[in-house]
Amino acid sequence: MGSDSVASLRGVKLVYHEPSRETLAVDGLDLEVKRGEFLSIVGPSGCGKTSVLSLITGLLTPSEGSVEVLGVSPAEARGRIGYMLQRDALLDWRTIERNVLLGLEVKRALTPESRSRALALLDKYGLGDFRRHYPAELSGGMRQKAALIRTLAAEPELLLLDEPFSALDYQTRILLEDEVRSIIKQGGYTAVLVTHDIAEAICMSDRVVVFSGRPARVKRSVGIDLAGTAFERRSRAGFGALFDLIWKELREE
Amino acid sequence: MSREHMEYLKKLKRGRRLTAAVRILLLALLLGLWEASGRLGLADPFIVSSPSRVVSTALRLYESHDLFPHILTTFYETVVGFVSGTAIGVAAAVLLWFSPFLRRVLDPYLVVLNALPKIALGPILIVWVGAGPGAIIVMALLVSTVVTVMSVLSGFTEQGREREELMRTLGASRLQTFMKAVLPASVPTIMSALKISVGMSWVGVIVGEYLVSKRGLGYLIVYGGQVFKLDLVMASIVILCVLAAIMYYAVAAFEKRIDKRFGRE
Ligand SMILES: Nc1ncnc2c1ncn2[C@@H]1O[C@H](COP(=O)(O)OP(=O)(O)OP(=O)(O)O)[C@@H](O)[C@H]1O
Ligand SMILES: [Mg+2]
Numbered sequence A: 001m002g003s004d005s006v007a008s009l010r011g012v013k014l015v016y017h018e019p020s021r022e023t024l025a026v027d028g029l030d031l032e033v034k035r036g037e038f039l040s041i042v043g044p045s046g047c048g049k050t051s052v053l054s055l056i057t058g059l060l061t062p063s064e065g066s067v068e069v070l071g072v073s074p075a076e077a078r079g080r081i082g083y084m085l086q087r088d089a090l091l092d093w094r095t096i097e098r099n100v101l102l103g104l105e106v107k108r109a110l111t112p113e114s115r116s117r118a119l120a121l122l123d124k125y126g127l128g129d130f131r132r133h134y135p136a137e138l139s140g141g142m143r144q145k146a147a148l149i150r151t152l153a154a155e156p157e158l159l160l161l162d163e164p165f166s167a168l169d170y171q172t173r174i175l176l177e178d179e180v181r182s183i184i185k186q187g188g189y190t191a192v193l194v195t196h197d198i199a200e201a202i203c204m205s206d207r208v209v210v211f212s213g214r215p216a217r218v219k220r221s222v223g224i225d226l227a228g229t230a231f232e233r234r235s236r237a238g239f240g241a242l243f244d245l246i247w248k249e250l251r252e253e
Numbered sequence B: 001m002s003r004e005h006m007e008y009l010k011k012l013k014r015g016r017r018l019t020a021a022v023r024i025l026l027l028a029l030l031l032g033l034w035e036a037s038g039r040l041g042l043a044d045p046f047i048v049s050s051p052s053r054v055v056s057t058a059l060r061l062y063e064s065h066d067l068f069p070h071i072l073t074t075f076y077e078t079v080v081g082f083v084s085g086t087a088i089g090v091a092a093a094v095l096l097w098f099s100p101f102l103r104r105v106l107d108p109y110l111v112v113l114n115a116l117p118k119i120a121l122g123p124i125l126i127v128w129v130g131a132g133p134g135a136i137i138v139m140a141l142l143v144s145t146v147v148t149v150m151s152v153l154s155g156f157t158e159q160g161r162e163r164e165e166l167m168r169t170l171g172a173s174r175l176q177t178f179m180k181a182v183l184p185a186s187v188p189t190i191m192s193a194l195k196i197s198v199g200m201s202w203v204g205v206i207v208g209e210y211l212v213s214k215r216g217l218g219y220l221i222v223y224g225g226q227v228f229k230l231d232l233v234m235a236s237i238v239i240l241c242v243l244a245a246i247m248y249y250a251v252a253a254f255e256k257r258i259d260k261r262f263g264r265e
Helices: A049-057 A096-100 A102-106 A112-124 A140-153 A170-187 A198-204 A239-251 B003-039 B051-063 B067-098 B100-115 B118-129 B133-157 B161-169 B174-185 B187-212 B217-226 B230-261
Strands: A005-017 A022-034 A038-042 A064-069 A081-084 A158-162 A191-194 A207-211 A218-223
Touching: A005 A049, A022 A049, A022 A218, A038 A170, A038 A198, A049 A064, A049 A081, A049 A158, A049 A191, A081 A140, A081 B161, A096 A102, A096 A112, A096 A140, A102 A112, A102 A140, A102 B174, A112 A140, A140 A158, A140 A170, A170 A198, A191 A198, A198 A239, A207 A239, A218 A239, B003 B051, B051 B067, B051 B230, B067 B100, B067 B133, B067 B174, B067 B187, B067 B217, B067 B230, B100 B133, B118 B133, B118 B187, B133 B187, B161 B174, B174 B187, B187 B217, B187 B230, B217 B230
Parallel strands: A038 A191, A038 A207, A081 A158, A158 A191
Antiparallel strands: A005 A022, A005 A064, A207 A218
16 A cells, blocks of 8 residues: 555445344445545445445444555544534534534644634635534535534544535535535545535546445546536536446446 | 614513413412302302412411421422432433443333332332431432433433534544533433423422321321311412422523523523
């Protein structure tokens, strides 16, 4: 494994055991995430995408194969990985500011410097005026952005996003995609995004990995070299061809 | 402030005043009917008593220096039973949250304990603790502990996996998850458990006094019934209503303060 690899999964198999059955969710999966890369995962519903993210965060351990994150095991890397869930899971009794500081608090890394760095993120991404507001007072898009800033404030070395926009309306979604991509690219973060939306995957990431149906394997990896912001990418000449390519791979499942 | 908003506030205030006025009128009406039914011969005041007889009974008790000892006895038993029962109940719920294994093991026991009418344990308590205020307090404690454990624990566990997972991905320990996510999220549940528990403590104390005591409002009620002094029974019940209401509102006021600390309206 090269030093530019942030996460590496080799021959990974994952079985869920329940009293009534066992489910083979992932089988023979090889996946490599490089430093600074923005990777998207698309795949049929229920194929095992969330399971793969849980393997990377160490919430689950593989039945077979190995998972290495930041050069160590996922358990040892905990706290260096940021995980953003589909629902924002903001703590509704905390102000936005205190929500954003949660990760630092938990890591006992809340110093005046780390605090002002975290709060600067709120200002930078347009939530500065809302720092004393409660989550219930924010729109869905703003809440999701606050959740992203909370994830970023803990200064993760790897960012995992599980369908972060799927609960939002279309317009908010397009705007936020644009914003999140520029936040991630400007910050030089390494990110893995799980999505159902092919267009979203193409306009946000550097590489799209198509998963097979359950059990999840990597079926195809497609490099995306379109210029511009997420929004501009939608109207680039190559966009349609990439969309067709990925759509065909998915449809075969 | 716009004119419309001022109008709106005025309307709000008028509505509130109206509610309060009708409330008082209703009380006066009920008391009036009660009093009138005896005086007009519609019902026998010996059986149904009347507001004036309740007041004179209470005054007589007061003059013979009996009123406050009875009130204080019952009040003391309830407060001690409620506070200790709630404390034990919350502590047990916390323990059970931290140990899912223990929770699974004890689940059927809790269910049975919850379903069992605790009053049935009265005779055993009397034998074990002695026929005095001790047994009464233990009865109140038992009743309020069990409801507290059940409702607080379900508050803790119904938080959903999502927040716990979030805390785990942030690298939080189990203790941090509890302190920063589970406990604050359960504050409303704990508060409503307190309100139920305070009511349950009254039940425990009055039942306990029925069984063993020589003092307290429960004792007065039973005694009044036995010697056919319905005035005494009614007077005790009215005092009990007032006390229970005071304690409920004290808990509600406490709830408001706690909610403020956690940033809720
Ligand atoms: N905790 C669990 N216990 C048992 N089976 C599970 C569990 N979590 C997921 N599964 C099963 O594993 C398979 C993969 O689930 P996973 O959530 O990883 O899929 P996904 O690709 O994220 O799905 P979606 O597109 O709906 O988000 C599914 O068949 C699911 O039913
Ligand atoms: Mg999923």
